Amino acid sequence: MGEDAGGGHEFVVVANRLPVDEVTGEDGQHRWERSPGGLVSALQPVVRQRGGAWVGWTGSAGEAPEPFDIDGMRLRPVPLSAEEVDQYYEGQSNATIWPLFHDLVEQPTHRRDWRRAYEAVNRRFARAAADAAAPDATVWVHDYQLLLVPAMLRELRPDVRIGFFLHIPFPPVELFMQLPRRRELLTGLLGADLVGFQGALAAQNFLRLTRLLAGLEPKDDRVEVDGRTVVARAFPISIDVAEVDQLTADPAVQERARQLRTELGGDRRLLLGVDRLDYTKGIEQRLEAYHDLLADGEISNDDVVLVQVATPSRQRITQYQQLRERVEREVGRTTGEFGDVGRAPVHYLFQSFGRAELVALYLAADVMLVTPLRDGMNLVAKEFVAARRDEQGALVLSEFTGAAAELDDAFLVNAHDTDDIKRGILEALNADPQDLAARMRHMREQVRAHDIDYWARDFLGVLGVPGAPPEAREAAAAKS
Numbered sequence: 001m002g003e004d005a006g007g008g009h010e011f012v013v014v015a016n017r018l019p020v021d022e023v024t025g026e027d028g029q030h031r032w033e034r035s036p037g038g039l040v041s042a043l044q045p046v047v048r049q050r051g052g053a054w055v056g057w058t059g060s061a062g063e064a065p066e067p068f069d070i071d072g073m074r075l076r077p078v079p080l081s082a083e084e085v086d087q088y089y090e091g092q093s094n095a096t097i098w099p100l101f102h103d104l105v106e107q108p109t110h111r112r113d114w115r116r117a118y119e120a121v122n123r124r125f126a127r128a129a130a131d132a133a134a135p136d137a138t139v140w141v142h143d144y145q146l147l148l149v150p151a152m153l154r155e156l157r158p159d160v161r162i163g164f165f166l167h168i169p170f171p172p173v174e175l176f177m178q179l180p181r182r183r184e185l186l187t188g189l190l191g192a193d194l195v196g197f198q199g200a201l202a203a204q205n206f207l208r209l210t211r212l213l214a215g216l217e218p219k220d221d222r223v224e225v226d227g228r229t230v231v232a233r234a235f236p237i238s239i240d241v242a243e244v245d246q247l248t249a250d251p252a253v254q255e256r257a258r259q260l261r262t263e264l265g266g267d268r269r270l271l272l273g274v275d276r277l278d279y280t281k282g283i284e285q286r287l288e289a290y291h292d293l294l295a296d297g298e299i300s301n302d303d304v305v306l307v308q309v310a311t312p313s314r315q316r317i318t319q320y321q322q323l324r325e326r327v328e329r330e331v332g333r334t335t336g337e338f339g340d341v342g343r344a345p346v347h348y349l350f351q352s353f354g355r356a357e358l359v360a361l362y363l364a365a366d367v368m369l370v371t372p373l374r375d376g377m378n379l380v381a382k383e384f385v386a387a388r389r390d391e392q393g394a395l396v397l398s399e400f401t402g403a404a405a406e407l408d409d410a411f412l413v414n415a416h417d418t419d420d421i422k423r424g425i426l427e428a429l430n431a432d433p434q435d436l437a438a439r440m441r442h443m444r445e446q447v448r449a450h451d452i453d454y455w456a457r458d459f460l461g462v463l464g465v466p467g468a469p470p471e472a473r474e475a476a477a478a479k480s
């Protein structure tokens with residue numbers, strides 16, 4: 001694969017964000033750096049391997065830079081005005097669709113001007129993708145910011161093969177029906193040849209909706225639309241296991257893990273949370289459970305410590321600012337009530353860290369807490385498992401993550417129920433080491449056999465892309 005004579009690419013990824021951030025060094029020079037976030041962690045290796053193009057936004061409002069190359073990928077920036085960032089990105093994408101698709105864990109806002117901006121920006125992305133694609137190319141569109149792109153792109157370029165993958169949950173029919181202009185959104189997705197979801201339930205929700213909203217007749221995992229077949233299936237996303245392996249093998253990372261443990265208080269057991277600061281991640285409920293365990297005397301500040309990394313995210317949206325305030329109040333309450341001088345019960349880090357530091361934290365942890373109220377997959381859970389080649393450490397995992405379907409050897413909890421989170425934490429802390437090792441071994445087998453490469457090959461194989469044989473599923477099934 002690669003570029004054709006006319007500059008078109010045979011493989012094009014379309015996502016809201018390019019996989020880079022612009023940073024200014026101390027010398028005042030601008031440069032591009034890989035950005036954090038699930039989508040980027042997931043896709044960068046796939047595009048790099050195929051020498052493809054990536055269409056997306058740089059993260060800054062205003063004019064877009066010319067296309068440029070990085071890490072074997074051609075990046076083609078799409079411009080967004082400041083108003084479009086407000087309306088399309090922070091508005092319709094993150095204050096309407098995001099909360100609604102996550103089972104209304106926060107109230108969505110519905111605004112006509114946001115919907116208009118969303119449509120205009122989706123059209124711009126579709127045009128940019130049409131410009132980037134070689135004849136008969138494959139275009140892989142990603143996520144909830146671009147639900148209208150598949151149909152728009154098909155209109156412009158009926159020759160290309162279109163895949164769409166949704167990284168977040170697809171809601172039950174009765175929730176989707178609350179969306180204004182719901183039919184257009186559904187029709188947008190139906191422009192794809194293959195619509196991928198994190199789980200089987202999401203694919204079923206989508207297919208049910210085609211019957212209800214578009215009067216179509218879905219059968220098994222497919223539905224006929226205008227003489228074409230649209231396939232809807234689950235492709236649970238995963239992580240770059242090789243990257244995690246490389247970091248865990250690095251003596252500097254191992255040393256850093258030992259140092260973290262010493263600094264946090266020698267023989268105290270380390271509980272760890274790593275999340276974007278997002279209301280879907282259940283950080284408040286987790287902190288409350290931890291507070292209550294200390295208050296009940298079930299655990300003590302002498303024996304246990306919690307490190308909560310909360311990566312800054314969507315900071316201009318009111319609900320995220322309010323969440324930050326509530327989380328920081330809860331951290332303050334717990335520290336105030338149970339802390340000692342020089343020994344805090346919670347280390348709250350509202351910062352973004354490098355990958356090596358994250359992996360050192362995974363290695364240092366005794367119990368990893370992943371307790372979202374709703375999450376499409378959750379890569380942190382899989383990264384933790386992949387990091388634990390020592391087969392130690394316990395994972396407390398919310399049933400409402402996509403990851404729970406694969407990692408059922410975790411300590412599964414109802415993340416909406418603080419008492420159940422407490423139970424899960426106590427079980428994890430008191431588990432027999434042999435039981436923990438057996439659980440970890442099973443979970444590691446699952447993640448290692450289904451890494452990001454498997455996910456991409458599986459999706460692209462079903463989409464029918466050359467070089468991505470459809471037997472990925474069968475081959476991996478035979479391996480395990």
Ligand code: GDG
Binds near residue numbers: 351375
């Ligand atoms: C969406 C869906 C789905 C976190 N803090 C830092 C950092 N991270 C990395 C983690 C992990 C990724 O970001 C987060 O991925 P998640 O899957 O946990 O969550 P979302 O960002 O909500 O992702 C989710 C995912 O898309 C993929 O489809 O699993 O359900 O919501 O890789 O390690 N990375 C660095 N510094 C940090 O401080 N470098």
